[in-house]
Amino acid sequence: MHLSNLHTHSVFCDGKETIEHMAQRAYEMGLVSLGFSGHGPQTINLFGMRGETKYAAEVRRVAKLYEGRMKIWLGIEQDYFGYRTIPYDYRLGTVHYLDGRDGVVHSVDHSEESFERLLREGFSGDALAMAKNYYTREVEMCKRIRPDVIAHYDLICKFNEGGRFFDEDDPAYQALALEALEACCDGTRLLEVNTGAIARGRRTRPYPALRQLKRWRELGGRVTFGSDCHDAEKLICGLDAALEVMRAAGFRSIWRLGEGDELFVEEAL
Numbered sequence: 001m002h003l004s005n006l007h008t009h010s011v012f013c014d015g016k017e018t019i020e021h022m023a024q025r026a027y028e029m030g031l032v033s034l035g036f037s038g039h040g041p042q043t044i045n046l047f048g049m050r051g052e053t054k055y056a057a058e059v060r061r062v063a064k065l066y067e068g069r070m071k072i073w074l075g076i077e078q079d080y081f082g083y084r085t086i087p088y089d090y091r092l093g094t095v096h097y098l099d100g101r102d103g104v105v106h107s108v109d110h111s112e113e114s115f116e117r118l119l120r121e122g123f124s125g126d127a128l129a130m131a132k133n134y135y136t137r138e139v140e141m142c143k144r145i146r147p148d149v150i151a152h153y154d155l156i157c158k159f160n161e162g163g164r165f166f167d168e169d170d171p172a173y174q175a176l177a178l179e180a181l182e183a184c185c186d187g188t189r190l191l192e193v194n195t196g197a198i199a200r201g202r203r204t205r206p207y208p209a210l211r212q213l214k215r216w217r218e219l220g221g222r223v224t225f226g227s228d229c230h231d232a233e234k235l236i237c238g239l240d241a242a243l244e245v246m247r248a249a250g251f252r253s254i255w256r257l258g259e260g261d262e263l264f265v266e267e268a269l
């Protein structure tokens with residue numbers, strides 16, 4: 001299998017390393033293609049990237065250095081609250097924030113403490129209400145942004161391995177997640193299997209959950225791999241686990257960034 005990753009951060013947002021260093025490590029690890037997906041600017045808080053033009057110019061400059069050896073694509077991770085001022089080769093669509101009933105916009109994935117606050121103060125401990133809010137926002141994000149890839153679809157499960165905060169097997173929860181997935185599939189065909197929480201030691205398994213991946217396949221959707229990399233040494237962290245869950249869901253192929261002119265290419269699993 002040819003190695004590739006489409007979900008990569010750098011010092012232009014909250015990543016640890018420069019574009020050039022990330023590219024160098026990717027090349028040394030044998031990746032045939034690499035996509036940068038800096039957090040785009042957002043209408044709330046200052047977390048999103050500033051200086052899109054500089055970011056894009058740097059990605060294009062480094063892409064030239066690797067021309068003919070490893071293809072580098074310019075992407076963006078665009079949140080529900082995100083926007084962009086320049087064109088990109090591809091866009092990841094994501095949801096990182098929820099409006100709580102307490103009138104506060106809470107982060108879903110910043111830390112375990114912030115997630116606890118979201119659930120306790122934002123939704124009075126009602127996990128189903130939180131999940132409904134989250135998946136509704138996923139659908140809205142997909143309809144508005146029309147991303148090329150839906151990334152970390154069930155991010156509310158980041159800190160929930162073993163059912164710490166809520167029961168992912170609850171049929172009511174499953175119904176919310178699966179119905180929203182169907183609505184998302186209307187516009188976007190590519191779903192990311194994300195291993196970012198494995199790299200951070202938060203989970204042993206990638207997300208989305210197996211049930212959701214199975215439904216995605218039934219809907220005719222495709223899957224891709226993203227390590228949500230913020231640290232060059234973890235560029236392909238969790239790849240084996242991701243491939244395993246894709247196969248378990250019945251997928252026969254994976255889509256990845258191409259090494260030529262084609263943005264996405266299919267490869268047998």
Ligand SMILES: [Zn+2]
Nearest residue numbers: 077094096152
């Ligand atoms: Zn994200």
Ligand SMILES: [Zn+2]
Nearest residue numbers: 007009077228
């Ligand atoms: Zn990311």
